[in-house]
Amino acid sequence: MVAKINNTTTKRKFKHLSAYERGQIAALLKEGKSQRYIAKKLGRSPSTISREIRRGTTTQLRSDLSSYKQYFPETGQAVYEKNRRNCGAKYKLAQVQKFIKFAEDKILNEKWSPDAVVGLCKRKHEWKDTDIVCTKTLYNYIDKGLLKVKNIDLNLKLRIKPKRKRIRKNRRIMGKSIEQRPKEVQLRKTFGHWEIDTIVGKKTKDSVILTLTERKTRYELLFVLDSKDSNAVNKKLLELNNLYGKQVSKIFRTITADNGSEFCNLSKALEKLGIEVYHTHPYSSWERGTNERHNGLIRRFIPKGKSIKDFSEETIKRIQQWINNFPRRILGYKTPEECFNEEIII
Secondary structure, eight states: OOOOOOOOOOOOTTOOOOHHHHHHHHHHHHTTOOHHHHHHHHTOOHHHHHHHHHHHEEEEEOTTSOEEEEEOHHHHHHHHHHHHHHOSOOOOTTTTHHHHHHHHHHHHHSOOOHHHHHHHHHHOGGGTTSOOOOHHHHHHHHHTTOSSOOGGGSTTTTOOOOOOOOOOOOOOOSSSBGGGSOHHHHHTOSSOEEEEEEEESSSSSOOEEEEEEETTTOOEEEEEESSSSHHHHHHHHHTHHHHHGGGHHHHOSEEEEOSOGGGTTHHHHHHTTTOEEEEOOTTOGGGGHHHHHHHHHHTTTSOTTSOGGGSOHHHHHHHHHHHHTSOBGGGTTBOHHHHHHHHHHO
């Protein structure tokens, strides 16, 4: 009497055969079982068993030099492992050489991030018919040493430092609190809301850079000041009226500052221009996150401890131009300058 197999358990689909299952196949074949019997016994498709037997079958010689074919689980496993090593997406460096050279130039010479390079190429029409790779693949190429760019050339990848806990004394807010700021500013839906800060070089008497960042478009303005005090800041900001004329009240609706002494009289100074000033909570730099991020970009060119006086105003303007022409993912890989000009035209 032949025993019936009533095994209804099925294996998870698309799971590869294991070395143990290959041993079972070899044993059942020696017993003279059919491929369908073996497939049902292992809970596999008959075609899976058929392909495995074909893959693991080799021709052997007897002592009388006659040949025969037999399935060996070791052979099947070896062929499987070889195929697995060769599977997956292959490098397509040869097809993307134009893109790779462009990426190397932008990252090494213009200090772009890999994501900015990829985003720009996806957006620009001239790259439409040219092969490129995605951001993740470009980072993989850099990690594997396939480009001239190395990880040390990437500005943010090697700069992660542990935070140190500091005990701070409370400081008073110099004017209107950020809590009074209109909610529309937080949403970044409307244009004309700025964040302000100063960048110092040496701790001794030195020039400083006044930075202004528009929250919606990420547009940046940089001004060199002779000193870090409220008079120098107020005098420079009042010159905005000369730069933008009648449009100044549209372009500058609000400015958010920290509680540094250089911003203590900012509200009174800008009142005549119709610009509202708000101050963040003490020691809460994240409340001016966009401006802080841009200060980090500026530090790529002006390291801490380097005197601001060593940089000409022309150099500072070139840095401003670089920031405003740097494609941003959050802007759909448009540049801040593009977005700023669109708002002014409107």
